Amino acid sequence: MSKFFYNVAIAVPLRQIFTYHSNQQIIPGTRVAVKFGRTNKLGIVTEAINETNIKTKPIHIVLDDLPIFSKTELKIFQWASDYYLHPIGEVINSFLPTNLRQTKNTFEAETIEGNKEIIEQNSEFETTLNSEQIKAVKFLNELKGFMPTLLHGVTGSGKTEVYIRCIYEQLLNNKSVLVLAPEIALTPQLESRVKDQFGDLVGVYHSKMTPSARYKTWKKFRSGEIKVIIGTRSAAMIPAPKLGLIVVDEEHDSSYKQQEGFKFSARDIAIKRAQIIKIPIILGSATPSLRTLKLVEEKKFKTISLTKRVTQKNPPKFTILDINDVQLVSGLAPQAIEAISQTLKQKKQAMIFINRRGFAPQFICSYCDWKAMCNSCDSSLVFHHQAARLICHRCDSAFGVPTHCPNCSKAQLSFLGTGTEQLEETLKELFPKISIHRMDRDSTTKAGSLETLLSEINNSDTGILIGTQMLIKGHDFPNLELVVAVDIDQGITSLNSSAVEEMGQQLIQVAGRAGRSYGNATVLVQSRYVNDQNLLQLKSGNYLNFAKSLMKQRQLTNQPPYIFEASIKASSPKAQTNIEMLNHAKQFIDSSKCLLIGPIPAIQSKVRGSYNHHLLIQANTRTRLNKLLAHLSHSLSKDKNNISKKVRWGINVDPLEF
Ligand SMILES: [Zn+2]
Ligand SMILES: [Zn+2]
Structure with missing residues (x-):
């Protein structure tokens, strides 16, 4: 019987790919169950490889008849893994619906062709556009291939109506559209406006939904039953067979950046996705990020503006x-x-x-200067009157409100x-x-x-x-x-x-x-x-x-977006261990090619009993930064010194917080 060999991405915090064999032919992008150590783990086949001399274990079960992700989508995951220096298995896993992260569920794909009649029924629009909006729609609808474009519209200038016309154009061509929004649960307007227009062709996807509801939407978008997804950052990589356009609304918003675990920016992954599949991407904002403005200045992004409010009223x-x-x-x-x-x-x-x-924000003793602090964070406790509690906004621990100062016993407590x-x-x-x-x-x-x-x-x-x-x-x-x-x-x-x-x-x-x-x-x-x-x-x-x-x-002070930045964060119960680890890590970074700052305590220097420290790396080019980080990441994972095993460490590329 012939034996086929496959590279498999497994969601473990190890920066490597694993090779398994099977007597079946498996298309890359398919989920499989494999033995990893003593446990059964979910894996995604990333590629078929030639016969290898390494001893391989068999793939237990091929879970799906069809691959979940296409070759192109796998390519984007690989890019994200390289760019953010994050294990490929964890990268892919973070974009899998919860239901598909288990080895027991089977994914059944179905393909539905779009219905042009439904789409044509939606050709009546609620509002008429002003001349600026018409110009913007025309400009955006004429974009071909990969063309990131900033839609800079002042607040109240009707960006959503422009998006809607662009979505409509895609639907007419039987293409689907991915709309990313920072926090849909907080801003129901975009969702309701797009749903009003396109009804059942629209699905939403965000973390406030139940896993099964999310999975349903995911499947429908993948099959083409839903043509428009409005989603938060986890929606950035929902597979779509005929994606024609990506819209990133409020592109400046910091909630596009995941701060824990796999620290990716959904905005940046969306741009990469558009580049790899060669489609236009619209970045909309009234207050574009400096990064985007710099790319516009360098003519790498196009731009179109809406300068007037639709109500024609003066700005405040x-x-x-x-x-x-x-x-x-x-x-x-x-x-x-x-x-x-x-x-x-x-x-x-x-x-x-x-x-x-x-x-x-503070609860203090005016006699001895005692201040209510969290037990496990370096953060002062916030006085909540209605809940009658002192609450830590970092770890959510809540404490009773003392009547007398725990330090001097005087009844001189007050808030600040x-x-x-x-x-x-x-x-x-x-x-x-x-x-x-x-x-x-x-x-x-x-x-x-x-x-x-x-x-x-x-x-x-x-x-x-x-x-x-x-x-x-x-x-x-x-x-x-x-x-x-x-x-x-x-x-x-x-x-x-x-x-x-x-x-x-x-x-x-x-x-x-x-x-x-x-x-x-x-x-x-x-x-x-x-x-x-x-x-x-x-x-x-x-x-x-x-x-x-x-x-x-x-630019004058050499700060982003004019330089490229990453931080190595170390967390452990002892501050000294972090400092030792980060100092140890420095030897793997060629300091003649970058600026190294630290180790320094993070601004949130202690959270839930763990101390946080950073080492900041600044380089003049993206390529140089990436090379330095790749070398560091590789060296640290192979490192025999115990110190890097004593702390939790991670790399944060383009960090927003320190
Ligand atoms: Zn006191
Ligand atoms: Zn706390």
Whole structure:
């Protein structure tokens, strides 16, 4: 009997591929069950190879009749594994629906041809486009082959309607479309608009759904029954036989980057996918990332703009409020309170944007300076009044609220700073007759609570909305005329280089929620750094001015996107072990070819009892960085020294946090 040999990717944290044999011919992309050590593991055949001299074990079971992934899709996985220096088995596994990660389930594929009649029924559109939108649609629909294009549309300029026309064009050609969105559960608008238009041809795919619901959608998209997927980052690699277009909405959003385990950017994988299968990809945003803007500047990406709001109303005006030497009431300056009061008198809505949930970020003893800290993180506990708990926002541990100081026993405990809960209480006292809506993770945990909250807001003309960044993602509040940004200074002072970029994006995005009906909206930005260059750039309300100035600073100081960066993160119960390991790792990096920084403690230096440290590698070219990392990764996995076994370590390419 003849024997065939196959390379098999297995979801284990080992940076290698494994060879098995079988007497069956297996098409790459097929799932198999193999013995690995003493256990049965799921594997994906990545390629058939010639006879080998190594002793191989047999493939136990061929699980599926047909391959799950195509050759092209396997190629993208291989690229991701090489680019992010992550084991191929884990890369593939992270894009498999949960139901297919087990060796007992069989995948049954079915192929359905698209129905042109259904598609033609959808040719009536809800809205007519303005001239800019028409121009954009024409431009985007004429793109052929791989052509990444930035759709830069100011907030309220109707990007979604442009996407819809582009999707329609693809459907007419019997092609399918992948739409990525950062957090669908938080922003139901995109989903509902696309579903209104294309009905049953649309499926959604995100982590808030049950595994079986997700699997159903996955299968339908793969078979062609569903033509449009709107999904979060895990949807980036759903197989599709006739993919014609990828749309990445809010391309700047940091939630495209997975922060744990396989640290990939779904935006970047989507771009690679479009490149490999030679199709256009649209990156949409009102506040594009600096990385994208640089690629536009270098003419590697095309760009088309929507500069006007569809309502033709003026964009909001920015005012920066100096809060040095100002007595704040729950974080609000008197001028801000006055502005809220005026807005309410005009029967309009005001929004307070604050990126801190809970009542107060610190709980302290005013006698001995004791501060409530988490037992297992280096993070102060946040006082939650409604839950009557002190909660760690890093590990979610909750503690009772002491009445006396655990350190000096005095009853002089108080809180410091402001969170969403406190603002809600204060504003209720200040404006007792006004309806106040708070939108943060705590107020939206129950299923459906977000939708209820949003419809309450939209059904009342006046009122106050208080919220975290959740509030700013793609929502449309027609009556909103005032935004107060309470606490943006952490964006200015943060050590994370991406924090300023994110602050600018958040301010422009939050401003974009306002003034859609009247056009006299104001954004009040409270700050102690009123002369900060970046903040002053934002005052114009023009994101591109801000971005260009920030890019100049980045170029002068050799920061991304002008250099390429990766971090090696080490975690263990002992800080010293991390430092020793990272110092040991340095010998595998040719320091003449890059800049090495560290080991340094991570900004979240201790989480759940584990200390975190980083070694930062900066290189002038992507290729050079990748070579250095490949050598490091290879050397560390072969390393005989025990020190690298004592810590959990991982490589983070293009990190957002340190
Ligand atoms: Zn005390
Ligand atoms: Zn904690």
